[in-house]
Amino acid sequence: MARNRRSSQRVTMGEVAQLANVSPSTVSLYLRRPGEVSPRRADKIQAAIDRLGYLPNTMAGGLASSRSNVIGVLVPTITNSFFSETLETLERHLRSAGYQLLIGNTEFDDSREEELIRSILSWNPAGLVLTGFLHNRKSLSLLAHNDTPIVEMWDYGQPGLDMVVGFSHHSCGRLVAEHMLRQGRRRMAFVSTNFQRDVRAGDRYHGFRDTVEAAGGTVELRELSGRSHAEETGRLTQTLLQEHPDIEAIACSNDMVALGVMMECQRQHWAIPDRIALAGFGNLDFTTSTVPPLTTIEPPRREIGQHTARMLLSRLKGELPESDRRLDLGVRLVERQSV
Amino acid sequence: MARNRRSSQRVTMGEVAQLANVSPSTVSLYLRRPGEVSPRRADKIQAAIDRLGYLPNTMAGGLASSRSNVIGVLVPTITNSFFSETLETLERHLRSAGYQLLIGNTEFDDSREEELIRSILSWNPAGLVLTGFLHNRKSLSLLAHNDTPIVEMWDYGQPGLDMVVGFSHHSCGRLVAEHMLRQGRRRMAFVSTNFQRDVRAGDRYHGFRDTVEAAGGTVELRELSGRSHAEETGRLTQTLLQEHPDIEAIACSNDMVALGVMMECQRQHWAIPDRIALAGFGNLDFTTSTVPPLTTIEPPRREIGQHTARMLLSRLKGELPESDRRLDLGVRLVERQSV
DNA sequence: GTCAAAAATCGTAGCGCTACGATTTTAGCT
DNA sequence: AGCTAAAATCGTAGCGCTACGATTTTTGAC
Known part of the structure; x- marks a missing residue:
């Protein structure tokens, strides 16, 4: 049943276009801004997509538009409900806005963090979320040469690189x-x-x-x-x-x-x-x-995820004023019977 | 300080090549198979890379080679030490082999799983890791039209789509x-x-x-x-x-x-x-x-991650015989004092 | 029916890289 | 020095898509 040599990606936009009797540009337009394509063509294009099982090639799209829908997130460990709940919330909010999370595990090690930052930046991400304020010299230099929006989360009280969402x-x-x-x-x-x-x-x-x-x-x-x-x-x-x-x-x-x-x-x-x-x-x-x-x-685990997503998204739309780039979510003492 | 319009990716391979006085192909070769470039040029190229802070563009590379270093992983929830430990182990093993994990949260919902499968396949992933055997009709059809290696983990005892690592x-x-x-x-x-x-x-x-x-x-x-x-x-x-x-x-x-x-x-x-x-x-x-x-x-949380990674990697090298594509890791009763 | 404006569609030129065959350089002989 | 094989380097042609200006079609006022 293995049809082609390799490359699981077979059907291209051009083939969809051919089947729908339109040009590739129209298919691309339909995928990006469906409202600008006439209903008649839209139906034919959708039919062709369904018929061929077309899946867009994210890499080609990302390369052509020199934008990506990737947001990198680095946490010390995902084996910890602190960060995993933040991640889960963050994922939900960002995915519904069309972004894809690239998650990395620093293991509380700043040279590993550096390596991960390097790897994620090579994806040309739309944004970057880091945990805390502690980054090594090389990481800082990588980030400085780069205008990707950055949120430092889970801490508060230091200037930070760009945006900050956390608590003291x-x-x-x-x-x-x-x-x-x-x-x-x-x-x-x-x-x-x-x-x-x-x-x-x-x-x-x-x-x-x-x-x-x-x-x-x-x-x-x-x-x-x-x-x-x-x-x-x-x-x-x-x-x-x-x-x-x-x-x-x-x-x-x-x-x-x-x-x-x-x-x-x-x-x-x-x-x-x-x-x-x-x-x-x-x-x-x-x-x-x-x-x-x-x-x-x-600690405001889920709130951190939610506000990090919100900040990042409004920043990406270019509508986050300087004054709203720092957020202290505070913490609450839960009084039970052990004290 | 914001220099360019957008696109955080500024330095291209061509610019590195120019500075190092070689052709772009040589830089590309140096990055992919350093041993095939003479030491003299290698040094000059590395110097240029360091000087310019060059980071390769993963999307361009992926598009050109029509391969990607992405492996998609879908788990029901990462807020659960079962899956998060598997993920952590999987991440460590696959990253050290040069792969990048794309993690998705199905939230125990198979239509969400379908959406995630779609999204991950559009990255042209090298492999896919799913949790369990339960997938809806459309997911199965998406996967059938696609020759990406698949591991179904955390269960055992059904035929499975491709490879299986888990326990009963x-x-x-x-x-x-x-x-x-x-x-x-x-x-x-x-x-x-x-x-x-x-x-x-x-x-x-x-x-x-x-x-x-x-x-x-x-x-x-x-x-x-x-x-x-x-x-x-x-x-x-x-x-x-x-x-x-x-x-x-x-x-x-x-x-x-x-x-x-x-x-x-x-x-x-x-x-x-x-x-x-x-x-x-x-x-x-x-x-x-x-x-x-x-x-x-x-449950063999970390072992699942480890063997999933191993299987996937040897499969990607094309050296995993059909007979080794199914692995029951078994479980152990931990006898303490409550029974 | 004519014509301008608006809407829809299309063609072309890359995005930054890799693959691969062609070309140049080097090394090792005689 | 001259020659050949091996090693190193290079040039070209895409990968599949998007951006954008050019072109075609549609709409509606007169």
Whole structure:
């Protein structure tokens, strides 16, 4: 059944034109602006398209128009509901506007990010979405030589390259700290994924520590070696509370870490929140189901996707004023029973 | 600073050639097969590329060679560690072989899948990766008129369109059932996400029910209205156990559902596993941290990605015999303390 | 019926690159 | 030095489409 040599793309616009008895230009026009073709031809063209199973060749179109419907998106990892929900929303909004997402995984590594930026720019994308403000020197130079619209998302508070949609991670830390202080806690700890890996976790820590210390409290820091891992988190929690048995509250860089801490507390029979208050970050699905339900920070995951899409789209239409290129979506403390 | 009208792609291969004092063909050759260019020119060309910040235009290249380095991947949702881990692995393996992933979200909707297939085929992709065997009529016809290599992943046991990498969901159900039967349970229930939405959850249910009933047990089915939602799961569990207080074991279509059930059991003081045995599917991160840790099925998430990539790559090199186009990776029961 | 204006259609010239055969250069002999 | 084979380089002709100005057809006022 394998008909041709290779190239799955067989039917061309010219063949459609021939069958419909019009010129290729008319077919092209019909595809791009159907309203400008007379109904009679439009029907014949559509019939020919259906009959032949014609699919336009995106590359040829993109080359000829020197525009592309590609938007590149780089996230540290898609294995993480933070970014995957943003991606899903972003995808939905951009696709309905006719754009195609090219997704890349930086794995929290800026030289990988550079490689991906290079690869995506070679598609001549209509836009580019990056996570955070941290890019290496070469990436910055690549982007500087390029007038592609760029959104930096999931952070806020630095100038940024072009457009910014996110929230302040420092505020997240502050919010948790204020809540714990309000509950009368003073001796705190912060258990975190690795700062090297995730700079934004570092920002949350600083917001937490600054607020606690300003109120006369203390913060003990524990950093995991990599991403959150239940076993390591358990061990870390155990030694933390052996060394500092007076700790009254633990803030975590994210909900997975908080879950690890919570399970260790259950094993050790340290009651939450009576003996130890606990808070996370992310408001992941399971946080409503733990016992007790986890107090956490709700980051605007889907909103980031939605507003990134909106900004990019209006920017591409050339109607986004300079003043609207920066958006702080803020965060919300979700008060449950763990603090 | 905005120099040109539009088109972020400014420097062409011709300009590089001019600066390096060679013809454009030589630059092209250098980029594609560097070994065939003399070291002297190679250096000059590389210098020119660096100096001008040249980035090749993927679309032009793709059009000219009528090949593309694009591989389309369709998953039901990326907001789910099942698929996102497969995607991450797939991405890593394929990118290192020079391919670019075009990811689409079908949202468990086959007309959306069709639209995405159309959109991806218009890129003239080198390969296509789909989730499962269920595709609508038009999708099948699109694919039939097209000799793009296709992998259907995350399932096994049907003929498939071309290549298949996955495991049997029926076996997952059977494995859980056998384990529960071994523990002496007979009156069972299955709490599931919606079958309409996720056909594979239905297969797991059938595997479970068939095995239990063959051993003389009973299975009560409860289906959620959509994706797993902690609150609805809790309600469903409560009424299930009111109506059938003799139930001794609950199998769930996935770990999130199992977590919802577990939390409801805790609220109602039904001891797990003494009063009720519980099992999930997926072996998600949190399953080691629950109390008690959850018995579940480990699907080969990363292996699917890895073998899909391997198969696709060797197929693209034309060296994958017909006999190696189908791979059952199997699953493993992870015995913890909930059953 | 005639004619100008508007609408519809068409032809041509690329977009930036690759494939491949033609041509030039180099290397290795005698 | 002269010659041949191999290696390196180049020129040309597209890939399938879009942009845009030129041409043809239609419309409707008189």
